[in-house]
Amino acid sequence: MSDRPVYPGVVLVTGAASGMGAAHARALGAVGTHVCLGDIADTSELAREIAAAGGSASAHTLDVADRGAWTRVIEEIRADRGELGGLVNNAGISRRLEFMDTPDDIWEKTLRVNLFGPFYGIQAAAPLMRDSGGGSIVNISSISGQIGYFSPAYSASKWGLTGLSKSAAGGLAKWGIRVNSVHPGLVGTALVSGSGAFVESSLRSIPMGRMGAVEEITDAVLHLLSDRSSYTTGSELTVDGGLVSNGLYHRITAETEGSL
Numbered sequence: 553m554s555d556r557p558v559y560p561g562v563v564l565v566t567g568a569a570s571g572m573g574a575a576h577a578r579a580l581g582a583v584g585t586h587v588c589l590g591d592i593a594d595t596s597e598l599a600r601e602i603a604a605a606g607g608s609a610s611a612h613t614l615d616v617a618d619r620g621a622w623t624r625v626i627e628e629i630r631a632d633r634g635e636l637g638g639l640v641n642n643a644g645i646s647r648r649l650e651f652m653d654t655p656d657d658i659w660e661k662t663l664r665v666n667l668f669g670p671f672y673g674i675q676a677a678a679p680l681m682r683d684s685g686g687g688s689i690v691n692i693s694s695i696s697g698q699i700g701y702f703s704p705a706y707s708a709s710k711w712g713l714t715g716l717s718k719s720a721a722g723g724l725a726k727w728g729i730r731v732n733s734v735h736p737g738l739v740g741t742a743l744v745s746g747s748g749a750f751v752e753s754s755l756r757s758i759p760m761g762r763m764g765a766v767e768e769i770t771d772a773v774l775h776l777l778s779d780r781s782s783y784t785t786g787s788e789l790t791v792d793g794g795l796v797s798n799g800l801y802h803r804i805t806a807e808t809e810g811s812l
């Protein structure tokens with residue numbers, strides 16, 4: 553193994569226009585990977601920015617909930633680059649709605665983007681990854697896909713993605729493709745904007761006492777894409793400041809300090 557991590561030559565990141573997806577894309581560009589930027593929003597400015605910083609990137613219009621769009625984008629990558637060594641299923645949507653307040657359309661849309669999207673993506677990308685000698689798929693789930701979360705559509709979609717990752721890990725190992733899920737806790741992006749009270753209260757359950765930085769999620773994603781995780785597949789990497797493992801007792805001990 554070399555001194556430095558080795559990354560795939562070409563990686564497709566979905567939801568790359570903003571938030572964590574853009575951070576993953578910039579970091580991949582900086583380590584010499586060609587990044588395919590997939591999003592419903594325009595990513596051409598980000599592609600130019602990555603190129604100006606010395607990297608290489610291409611912009612692809614991609615609605616992850618549309619199977620036909622996946623077929624088109626993977627064909628574009630096959631034609632333009634001839635290979636694909638990594639896929640980051642990062643695109644996701646969230647509406648914080650309580651159980652009985654969740655209407656059909658939100659339930660359906662959330663599952664289509666957060667769960668059908670990665671399923672279509674894995675099916676579309678896996679043959680090209682196989683033909684490229686194997687690779688790594690990183691599915692961005694959430695701690696909401698590891699514990700009960702009050703908003704049913706988001707939680708069900710992320711639990712589904714956790715299971716989809718494990719299923720794909722088993723099914724694609726024969727092609728040299730590893731599949732893992734990353735479970736961010738609270739990270740300050742547009743996804744959590746407008747939820748000050750929610751964030752403030754959540755912080756009291758985080759042993760590390762702060763939100764995660766986008767770069768801390770990027771580090772986990774790059775690790776799983778690199779050769780430094782060559783024996784890791786079907787696993788869950790939780791990046792949450794200890795919230796899932798210790799949040800409950802952290803809050804209890806803080807609230808009962810001195811009277812335990």
Ligand SMILES: NC(=O)c1ccc[n+]([C@@H]2O[C@H](COP(=O)([O-])OP(=O)(O)OC[C@H]3O[C@@H](n4cnc5c(N)ncnc54)[C@H](O)[C@@H]3O)[C@@H](O)[C@H]2O)c1
Binds near residue numbers: 570645
């Ligand atoms: N922010 C957090 O605290 C947090 C915590 C846990 C998990 N996550 C997950 O991390 C991922 C990234 O979240 P973020 O906070 O960066 O979100 P964000 O809202 O900042 O960015 C999401 C990106 O996905 C794109 N997108 C939305 N629908 C799409 C579609 N149908 N097809 C293609 N692209 C689409 C948007 O245009 C946007 O660029 C999501 O899967 C989210 O569920 C976020």
